[in-house]
Structures are given as C-alpha cells and as structure tokens.
Amino acid sequence: MKKLITIVTIATLALGSALTARELVVKGSDTILNLVQNLAEAFSAAQPDVTVSVTGGGSGVGINAIMSSETDIADASRSIKSKEITTARSNGVNPTEYVIAIDGVCIIVNASNSVEKLTLDQFSQLYQGKIANWSQVGGPNKKVSLYGRQPSSGTFVYVRDEAVKAEYSASMRQMNGNAQIVEAVKGDEGGIGYVGVGYAREQGIKVLKLSKDGNNYYSPLDKSAVDAGTYPLARPLFQYTNGKAKGDARAFIQFELSEAGQKIVSDQGFYPVTEGYQARNEANLH
Amino acid sequence: MPAEMSGTPLPAVGGTRQPRRRSRRLADKSAGALFLVCSLLSAVVLLGILLFLLKNGIHTFREVSVFRFLFGTVWNPDAYGKPAYGLIPLLVGSFASTAIALIIAVPLGIASATLISERLKGSVRILAKTLIELFAGFPSVVLGFFGLVVLAPLIARLFHVTSGLNLLNASLLLALMSLPTIISVSDDALRVVPHSYREGAYALGATPWTTAFRIVLPAARSGILAAVMLGFGRAVGETMAVMMVAGNAAIIPHSLFDPIRTITSTIAIELGESVFGDSHYYSLFALGFVLFLIALGTNLVAESLIKREKRSFTL
Numbered sequence: 207m208k209k210l211i212t213i214v215t216i217a218t219l220a221l222g223s224a225l226t227a228r229e230l231v232v233k234g235s236d237t238i239l240n241l242v243q244n245l246a247e248a249f250s251a252a253q254p255d256v257t258v259s260v261t262g263g264g265s266g267v268g269i270n271a272i273m274s275s276e277t278d279i280a281d282a283s284r285s286i287k288s289k290e291i292t293t294a295r296s297n298g299v300n301p302t303e304y305v306i307a308i309d310g311v312c313i314i315v316n317a318s319n320s321v322e323k324l325t326l327d328q329f330s331q332l333y334q335g336k337i338a339n340w341s342q343v344g345g346p347n348k349k350v351s352l353y354g355r356q357p358s359s360g361t362f363v364y365v366r367d368e369a370v371k372a373e374y375s376a377s378m379r380q381m382n383g384n385a386q387i388v389e390a391v392k393g394d395e396g397g398i399g400y401v402g403v404g405y406a407r408e409q410g411i412k413v414l415k416l417s418k419d420g421n422n423y424y425s426p427l428d429k430s431a432v433d434a435g436t437y438p439l440a441r442p443l444f445q446y447t448n449g450k451a452k453g454d455a456r457a458f459i460q461f462e463l464s465e466a467g468q469k470i471v472s473d474q475g476f477y478p479v480t481e482g483y484q485a486r487n488e489a490n491l492h
Numbered sequence: 493m494p495a496e497m498s499g500t501p502l503p504a505v506g507g508t509r510q511p512r513r514r515s516r517r518l519a520d521k522s523a524g525a526l527f528l529v530c531s532l533l534s535a536v537v538l539l540g541i542l543l544f545l546l547k548n549g550i551h552t553f554r555e556v557s558v559f560r561f562l563f564g565t566v567w568n569p570d571a572y573g574k575p576a577y578g579l580i581p582l583l584v585g586s587f588a589s590t591a592i593a594l595i596i597a598v599p600l601g602i603a604s605a606t607l608i609s610e611r612l613k614g615s616v617r618i619l620a621k622t623l624i625e626l627f628a629g630f631p632s633v634v635l636g637f638f639g640l641v642v643l644a645p646l647i648a649r650l651f652h653v654t655s656g657l658n659l660l661n662a663s664l665l666l667a668l669m670s671l672p673t674i675i676s677v678s679d680d681a682l683r684v685v686p687h688s689y690r691e692g693a694y695a696l697g698a699t700p701w702t703t704a705f706r707i708v709l710p711a712a713r714s715g716i717l718a719a720v721m722l723g724f725g726r727a728v729g730e731t732m733a734v735m736m737v738a739g740n741a742a743i744i745p746h747s748l749f750d751p752i753r754t755i756t757s758t759i760a761i762e763l764g765e766s767v768f769g770d771s772h773y774y775s776l777f778a779l780g781f782v783l784f785l786i787a788l789g790t791n792l793v794a795e796s797l798i799k800r801e802k803r804s805f806t807l
Binding site: 263264266267269270273274290293349351356357358362363366367370371372373374376377378379380381382386389390393394395396397 | 566568569570571572573581640641644645648654655656657735736739740741742743750751753761762764765766767768769
C-alpha cells in the first residue's frame with residue numbers, strides 16, 4: 207500500500223510538471239535532426255519552461271505531420287511540393303517557410319577510391335545504374351555499390367529531382383539516415399553515397415568535387431561555392447509552421463536565426479543562412 | 493468437457509470432492525462466462541483490424557489494378573516518373589529471408605531443444621532454458637545494430653563482397669531471433685512426451701541419444717511443427733532488425749549477397765511519409781492485408797498438419 211501511494215504521488219508530480227512545462231514539437235528531416243536537437247538544447251537552457259521535442263523520420267514525415275497539424279514545426283531538407291501545399295490548405299493548414307541553414311549535399315566515396323571529381327551527368331549515370339564500374343569514370347576496376355536514403359527522406363527526393371533526374375537504380379541500398387550511409391561507404395571500397403555536409407567531415411570517406419559543365423569543379427566543403435550556388439547541390443534547409451510562427455515556435459525560430467543559433471549551425475558543419483534568405487525569414491516572421 | 497480441463501493436459505486431482513458443490517458450480521459458470529467474454533473480445537478486435545485493413549487496402553485498387561499489384565515486379569510508389577506498386581519483390585524479400593533463416597534455425601533449434609530436454613538436468617537445464625527465454629525478449633533494434641556494425645563488415649570481408657547489408661545478413665539475424673521461440677516451444681513439446689516411452693526404449697537397450705532421436709522426437713512431432721510455425725511467424729513479422737541490415741533495395745535477389753526489402757520494412761519505412769488519402773497510403777494497408785493472409789495461411793497449414801499428426805499418432 208505504501209508503495210502504491212509513492213507511485214501515485216510520483217505519477218501526479220510528473221504529470222503536474224508536464225502540464226506546467228510547455229512542449230514544442232519539432233519533427234522531420236534526419237539531415238538536420240542533430241542540428242535541431244543541438245539548437246533545441248541551447249534554446250531550452252535559456253527557456254527552461256519550454257521543452258522542445260525533436261524527432262526524425264525524414265522530411266516527408268515532417269511535412270506530413272505539419273499538414274495534419276501533428277507537429278508545431280516541420281524540419282525539411284527539401285522544399286514542400288505544390289501537391290503537398292494543396293493538401294495542407296484543404297486541411298486548413300497554411301505552411302510558412304523558414305530557411306534555418308544552408309547545406310551542400312556531399313557525394314562521398316570510400317577514402318581508398320582514386321576518383322576525386324564527377325560531372326553531374328556522370329553522377330546521374332552512376333545512380334541510374336548505367337555506370338556500374340569505377341573504371342568508367344577514371345577510377346579503379348571496382349564494382350560500384352550505390353547507397354542512398356529511404357523515400358521518406360528529403361535528401362532522397364532532392365538528389366533524385368535535382369541531380370539524377372530519373373529513377374534511382376532499383377539496386378541502390380536504402381539507408382535510414384546520413385550516419386548509416388557514412389558508415390556503409392566507410393566499409394565499402396566500391397561504395398558511393400550522398401549526405402548533408404554536417405556528416406561529411408569524417409575519416410575513411412572522401413568528398414567528391416562536382417561540376418555542372420565538366421570544366422569547373424567545386425567542393426561542398428568550400429563555403430563560398432555553396433553560398434554562391436556554383437556547387438551544383440547547394441540547398442537551403444527548411445522549417446515549416448502553420449501560418450506565421452507564433453508563441454514558442456516563433457521564439458525558437460528566432461533563436462535559430464540569431465547569431466547564437468547560427469553559430470551552432472556552423473559548429474554542426476552546416477553553413478549559416480545567407481542574407482537573401484534572412485530577409486525572407488524576417489518577412490515570414492512579422 | 494468442463495472449461496478448466498482443457499488448459500492443463502494432466503490435472504493432478506488428488507482427493508476431496510465434497511459438498512460446496514453449489515458455490516463451485518457458480519464459480520465454474522461465472523469463470524466460463526468470463527473466458528467466453530475474453531475470447532469473444534479478442535475475436536472482435538481481430539475482426540476489427542481485418543476490416544480496417546480491408547477497408548483501407550481496397551482503395552489501392554481505384555488507381556492500381558489488382559493484377560499489377562499482385563504480379564508487378566517493381567515497387568516504387570515515390571517515383572520520379574510513374575509510381576509502381578508491384579508486390580513481388582517485397583514478397584520474395586520476405587519469404588527468401590524467412591526461408592533461409594528457418595533453414596539455419598530449425599535444425600539448430602530442434603537439436604538444442606533435444607539437448608536441453610533430454611540430456612540436461614537440474615539447475616543447468618533451468619539456467620539454459622532461462623537464458624534462451626531471456627534471449628527471446630531481446631530488443632530487435634539492438635540485434636539490428638549488431639548486424640549493422642559487426643555482422644555487415646564481417647560478411648563483406650569473409651565473402652569478398654562490396655557490402656554486408658544483404659539477404660544473408662538479414663537471414664542470419666532472423667535465424668537468431670526465431671531460435672529462442674523454436675527451442676522453447678520444442679522443449680515444451682518434448683517434455684510432455686510420457687516418460688514410459690523413454691523407459692520402454694531403455695528397456696530395449698537403446699542409448700539415451702537413440703531414445704531422444706528415434707522415440708521422443710518423433711513422438712513430439714506435432715509440437716515441434718508448431719514450434720517451427722511460430723518461428724516462421726516471428727521471422728516473417730520482424731521489422732526493425734531486418735530494416736537495419738537488409739539494404740532495403742526493392743529488387744528480386746539473385747544471390748545471398750543482394751539486398752532485399754521485406755513487406756514489413758516497407759510499411760515501416762513508408763507509412764510516415766505517405767499522404768493520407770493517397771494511393772501510396774492505401775497500398776501500405778494492402779501490404780498489411782497480405783501479411784495478415786500469410787499469417788492466416790501459416791496457421792491453417794500448421795493446424796491441419798498438427799491435426800493429421802495427432803490422428804496418425806493415436807492410431
């Protein structure tokens with residue numbers, strides 16, 4: 207009986223504290239999951255009465271959740287599709303977009319691979335399965351094994367629509383996160399994968415330079431190439447709210463865009479938001 | 493037959509059957525009613541799930557033909573071009589991984605169960621059984637992690653293949669996961685074989701191992717069959733561990749080292765992003781219904797096999 211009383215008391219206290227603390231739900235992209243978790247920690251340190259719960263699943267999962275009002279903020283590494291906006295509006299949700307960081311999607315291979323650079327066309331051929339041996343792009347005589355993300359990932363959609371511009375080869379292995387791709391490519395001499403720049407500074411893998419025209423090659427590790435958009439796979443990373451962000455969601459996004467927030471963005475290996483996007487964010491906040 | 497008899501095979505009733513009959517009968521009746529309500533409730537829940545799957549799954553076929561769904565060889569609902577909803581690669585993925593897992597786990601499982609039931613005694617037996625049952629409750633995500641970090645590089649190195657995320661890795665994990673079920677249920681089946689069978693064999697001069705393999709194992713056939721079927725169910729329904737190590741490319745595998753995608757992983761991977769009301773969303777329920785049919789099929793087959801066994805055995 208004594209035990210029961212203790213349990214009931216603890217449960218009541220826990221419930222009570224859960225009720226007084228306000229919760230902010232953030233859901234979506236795996237690419238910025240780590241980053242947003244770090245931002246949330248820093249935010250909660252300054253605002254102890256707000257608990258930010260950040261979960262992944264992929265951009266598709268986040269956008270789906272904002273469309274059905276199951277989250278306060280959706281993380282996405284791709285922009286919302288027009289079809290999704292239509293569905294959201296029919297649910298009475300008006301998605302509003304914020305750019306919280308800039309990413310250059312990195313094409314990574316095993317460190318032992320002698321290939322240093324690819325054209326966008328070669329990359330596309332590789333991921334369609336049309337180039338099956340590294341010797342076809344000036345590398346060793348080794349079979350190519352493709353690693354990509356699962357379809358709910360924004361990066362999966364972004365790379366397919368912007369770079370492959372066709373269906374992925376059916377034999378591409380689908381991994382459930384950037385870190386898994388990095389691990390797989392590390393252990394596979396013929397492996398190739400794509401990850402957010404925040405995951406690419408690792409031992410055992412090599413980031414390839416990419417070119418649109420076959421003359422000028424750029425690296426995603428070069429901030430100026432990503433900022434200027436000369437690196438072909440430079441992309442903004444998004445958050446979405448229903449209508450203009452209000453209350454805690456607004457405070458959180460403002461923190462993310464602040465100097466302290468953007469420093470965390472850089473520390474996590476991503477690039478700070480450029481001025482053009484900051485102006486757009488401001489407009490969407492006020 | 494009174495309800496309480498069916499639960500335990502050999503009720504050790506030893507004595508008093510005196511007055512208090514009335515209150516007993518009342519208790520009996522109310523217990524019967526309670527059990528009836530419970531079993532009805534589970535039947536209703538099951539029926540509800542079935543209807544829910546059917547109701548949602550059926551919408552798939554507004555846009556996708558049944559033929560295309562059942563015999564299509566491409567699963568790509570989130571396509572760059574035209575979406576494709578072909579069940580075949582997923583079905584092959586599920587069955588191939590489960591079949592290979594059972595090829596590994598069934599002989600091992602039955603052998604271990606025989607050892608535990610027939611040869612181990614006292615505290616060693618209890619320890620072995622406890623450990624195995626503990627392993628049955630092992631979280632699959634941990635096993636999946638083990639497969640990803642330890643097994644995958646090992647397979648890649650041992651067989652000189654590019655990646656260890658493949659059918660073999662998934663099957664090995666599934667074998668590991670179905671082993672405890674197979675061992676534990678087989679052991680129970682072996683234990684209920686009457687002791688007189690063993691004594692008879694000993695009396696004829698058979699060694700303990702001969703007795704175990706020639707007399708006890710055949711006598712426990714139907715129970716062992718049930719163990720295998722339960723192991724099959726465990727393997728075909730597993731999601732997380734397989735998802736982590738199978739490579740998840742929806743292709744029909746040509747070797748042990750090709751990646752596979754199972755039905756369960758497909759539902760887990762794609763449900764979160766599929767838009768409510770979309771063909772993609774509904775097709776995942778159709779997949780769920782296929783899983784349900786597989787489970788139903790295995791149970792029916794197991795049931796009929798066990799029934800046939802029992803008949804031939806009692807003759």
